[in-house]
Amino acid sequence: MTAAPTIGVLALQGDVREHIRALEAAGARAVPVRRKAELDAVDGLVIPGGESTTIWKLAVAFDLFEPLRLRIKDGMPAYGSCAGMIMLADRIEGGIEGQQTFGGIDMLVRRNAFGRQVDSFETDLEFAGRGTIRAVFIRAPWVESVGPDVEVLGRVGPEDRIVAVRQGSLLATSFHPELTGDARVHSYFVEMVREH
Numbered sequence: 112m113t114a115a116p117t118i119g120v121l122a123l124q125g126d127v128r129e130h131i132r133a134l135e136a137a138g139a140r141a142v143p144v145r146r147k148a149e150l151d152a153v154d155g156l157v158i159p160g161g162e163s164t165t166i167w168k169l170a171v172a173f174d175l176f177e178p179l180r181l182r183i184k185d186g187m188p189a190y191g192s193c194a195g196m197i198m199l200a201d202r203i204e205g206g207i208e209g210q211q212t213f214g215g216i217d218m219l220v221r222r223n224a225f226g227r228q229v230d231s232f233e234t235d236l237e238f239a240g241r242g243t244i245r246a247v248f249i250r251a252p253w254v255e256s257v258g259p260d261v262e263v264l265g266r267v268g269p270e271d272r273i274v275a276v277r278q279g280s281l282l283a284t285s286f287h288p289e290l291t292g293d294a295r296v297h298s299y300f301v302e303m304v305r306e307h
């Protein structure tokens with residue numbers, strides 16, 4: 112693919128605008144996605160941070176839940192940040208009654224894992240062997256465990272909690288790179304979409 116890929120940002124709830132800006136800085140054409148026709152037209156999708164229970168309920172209400180789950184299953188590249196990471200997890204802990212995810216990444220994610228200790232914090236971490244990035248955590252989940260096909264791209268804290276992972280064309284981070292003005296994580300995802 113030589114032309115800029117078109118990457119959607121799921122725009123049901125969450126920090127959509129910041130992801131659109133970061134994707135554009137990373138060289139993609141970025142568009143909000145609220146309808147199935149919009150989903151059908153993108154080469155890849157970002158699921159933003161926000162509130163996973165709300166994103167799940169709105170995806171069902173907008174008739175997007177099943178189409179999106181299927182496109183992810185069919186291999187569409189997707190990147191989930193924070194609540195988006197929860198939405199890409201095959202298994203979650205600390206969800207509300209009946210909470211469903213799109214799934215795709217063979218991992219167990221614990222909701223609000225850092226949130227019980229501190230609501231929000233920032234730190235530097237090594238991302239995907241590409242140097243140090245500033246990571247912003249807001250009532251963030253962490254990855255409790257991963258399956259054999261999941262690559263760990265970032266860890267944090269004294270307990271080395273997993274906070275960035277990749278499985279095939281799916282990427283997820285516990286933190287919010289869209290809030291730092293540093294587009295390296297988005298560039299990494301745009302490369303994944305180009306390679307796809």
Ligand SMILES: NC(=O)CC[C@H](N)C(=O)O
Pocket residue numbers: 159160161162163164192193194195197222223249250251252
């Ligand atoms: N910043 C965030 O995306 C927080 C995620 C939120 N705690 C959830 O469970 O969905």
